Amino acid sequence: QKEVEQNSGPLSVPEGAIASLNCTYSDRGSQSFFWYRQYSGKSPELIMSIYSNGDKEDGRFTAQLNKASQYVSLLIRDSQPSDSATYLCAVSNTDKLIFGTGTRLQVFP
């Protein structure tokens, strides 16, 4: 079993819709959870971090964490073509991160 699992996609959504990206993890001791965005040919950049159960909102982005279910998600509201990228889920309980393989999101006009 992979430590951090994501559906590779592509996830295709129309412009203006809500994109929902999901991630499960295997280590129950994980404390910190991150979502990175990676455009093609570029390096990952942090979008959101979440540490407690529940929702955390930042602009059009909402991260959701459920530690009991070992599940973290990212919602992108009012999706734009510029959101088209690969989204990486990362999990940590130390200074090291374990990354999922990423979900490719395509937002079409």
Added chain:
Amino acid sequence: DVKVTQSSRYLVKRTGEKVFLECVQDMDHENMFWYRQDPGLGLRLIYFSYDVKMKEKGDIPEGYSVSREKKERFSLILESASTNQTSMYLCASSVAGTGRETQYFGPGTRLLVL
């Protein structure tokens, strides 16, 4: 702004060559990391360092070594490059702490070993 720079964006080397990839960060971060990224496999940790002259193996250290002589610089060394080391190499840095700290990535080096 945090800035992490890598010595080359693209590199072509021959099998058996010794390859040096350099990473420099300008934010006085204690932690530095080297990853490789391959399609379908995601980001995998090669080595990391929590302090000068300190190094720890990551998940895939075989065929690699590292050097951290100064706090701001972390070098990845391929002792004898092989074709299966063709990959995108990413360096990252973060402050030391509780594990909640963001890792900031450099632009990456795309290495081709012929």
